[in-house]
Amino acid sequence: MEKLYSIKIALVLACAGTGMFTCSFPAAAEEPVLHPADMNADWKVVLSEAVAYLSGWQQGSNPMNYAIRAAYIWQGGERYNYDAAEDPPLCWELQGPTPEITAFTINNDAVYTSNPTVTLNNEATNDPTEYIASGSSAFNGASWLPYDPAPVFSLSGSAITQRIYFKVRNGQGESSVKSDTIYLEPAMIPVSAGVFIMGGTGGGDDEQHGFPSEVPTHSVSLSSYLLGKYEVTTRQYCDVLNWAKAQGYLYRDNEGSPWAGEDDIYAGGAGYRYPIVDFSSTQCYLQYIRGLFVPTTRTGLPDETEYSMAEHPMVEVSWYGAVAFCNWLSQMLGQAPCYYLGADEWPLTVAPPSPGGYRLPTEAEWERAAAWDTSIPKHWIYGFMGDTNTGSDRCNDRNDGSFIDNPLGLTAYPLTSPVGWFDGVNISPNGNIPTVNSPSPVGAYDMSGNVNEWCQDWYTPYTAAPQTNPLGDSTGTQRSVRSGTWQSNYWGCRTAYRMFAGPSGMAGYQGFRLSRSSG
Template sequence: MTRNLTLMIIVTVVLGVVAAQAEWKMVVHGEDSREEFNLAEVDSVTFYNPPPMVTVPAGIFIMGDGVATCGVDQREVTLTRDFHLGQHEVMNQEYLEAVQWAYDHGYVTATATSVRDNLDGSTEELLDLEDADCEIAFSGGTFSLRESPSSWAQSAYPGGYDPSDHPVKEVTWYGAARYCDWLSLQAGLPRAYEHNGDWSCNDGDPYGAAGYRLPTDAEWEYAAQWDDERIYPWGDEVPDCSRANFYYHGYCVGWTSPVSSYPDAPQVLGLSDMAGNVWEWCNDWEVCGLGTIPVTDPTGPGSGISRVLRGGSWGLGDSPRCALRMDYNPPVDSTNEIGFRAARTTNP
């Protein structure tokens, strides 16, 4: 697997000839844009590489399958905007590099036991470093990776393992939303989330957010079943340990597996781990019964107690159907079975 790492290179312009040649220009070309700068006025240039994402076209689908937990209700959902979705669950290495950047910029505080928010007056816990299941550590101003000393991890990988490409875990919903905002800040985009009150995403309109964010409940299921109302991300075939990391007559692995260890599903989109490995935080507040009335660009309840979790996990004993939804995890929760992937509206 090719590992995608966040790359940040600061280039300082110190050459006297540049300062003397004020007419020198720097032209930055984007896919549909062109920006020009006076080179003598450029103090630094920051390059960054966000996690790989795939484009999911807008469309209409039936949300719910009549069987899955909290997916019994079936309703027609129209999504009017294309969106980008993380090709895989956010890896430990990706989260480490982002949180180190955030710490260096004063956006978080950290101790050996916890990472907490430090923006908009928020002090919410983002990452529980104290739990033995966490594979990120902090000491002396620097974050690092470690193998989990937990009995789960050691039993699953008695010969040791590289935690860098395993999905980040022990991350709260706040820590997932915050990661999305770090990506936005690095890219010069508006932050999607308020970090106080109810942590609203773009004033309650996540589809209109310009920055990175968590996928909505509807977007997640729409991508997982793309585009034929399949029961599972790979199709309608019964799940087993060759298709996903979950509990199938016993643990398939007994801990997380490196992201993209299983065939991409849905393959046409190139998404990995939409079933199993870790549950994934979504943007919406949770309600189990969604009703049957057709909706367009649904955002979920305006408030609640728990945030939606999707996709199942390595410890899930239920069948990881596309319509499966978890309904009892408050945003402060963090466990060894919860992670996330980022999203972004293509043309907000």
């Protein structure tokens, strides 16, 4: 029977568009109208629908020229549009082909970028008129824009692994979705070569609250380098951990048992494995879901808002965890790793000023970026170009010891703020306090308060002798720590204030930022 109808369809198709059928029907309506053969209202006439409508014509219930049009649409590819300017049945026109994306890359298939503004290189068939791009597979918040074979797109957030979704459309419909991934380098700030005076200023809060470890002041000459604009975020650490797990680099103990989704995390070569993340701590911002590390959430203000910890500093990370991140990020971005993880204490093998991948800042590099203002010149007492630290608008600390700033009003420790929170734009919901833009002299944020930051050096007492690119002692038991934390009294956030901790130490107030020799 279907074969018989196919023959009949062929016969009526031969007549379609010839004008030999001249039945008169009502004029086309303004609103789109489905062809009556389109039983499931999907703007398609498939073979079964065309056959059914032809059967109705044979039985005298369907108009012949409507039947011919149904057969014509099916034969022409099934899809059709409605043109209100034409009378039925010519108002139902064949739909042209939808566009398809034949090529899609970010920055011509580059591995990584340091610039969050990227180019979406694409090629598509069938004359697309618009495109849409988003970091969300659901295209949340994205809008259709006039088609461009190389539009620019702004990457958002601190994530290192950035996946962009892309599709195009024309009047006939949308293409399938394509995506590509690029690594976004953490924001780094250039610090020029020069000489600065390291140590306590001897005045103000340095005089009142300083310690013997902060003197004698001494001259330090540094080569140029790059410093992380922000503390490394939880999102960034998740991205690198996910990469490292895929390489088989993560263990659950120092014996080399593979990490399986719980317990603290270890890394390193055989015989030299150390703890890197206190994953079992309730203060850890990491969770492991469906085979991936992702940031946790915390409750805060207002009205028990659920905040993602993605843009908060990574905490519960040891010195070894900071070093492992530096090496793995270097590998991800095709840079030379600066540490050897197969020897005792993971030695620095590419030391400043030699160019290489990512590493921790030396204690001198940290203090120069936090305190030294070349335009005056001046050694600021606090890391936001200030000599006093009062109020809750410039850094996240414990003030005089009576209360913690806790800008988001988090209900459980750690009480961190998002990196770069004190930018003069954000308003802290805990007290509705407008922030003051608070970068260091080189433009780095949170160099006073929020979390302590690991430095490269073994902790070493100062001497008065001038130094060039100092690294501290070659051995030791304690690594240098700087910055002060969300639970430090105001004076503990001074740029000259020195702290130290064992390299395996992990806490909800301990994080780090990156450095890199600029060569």
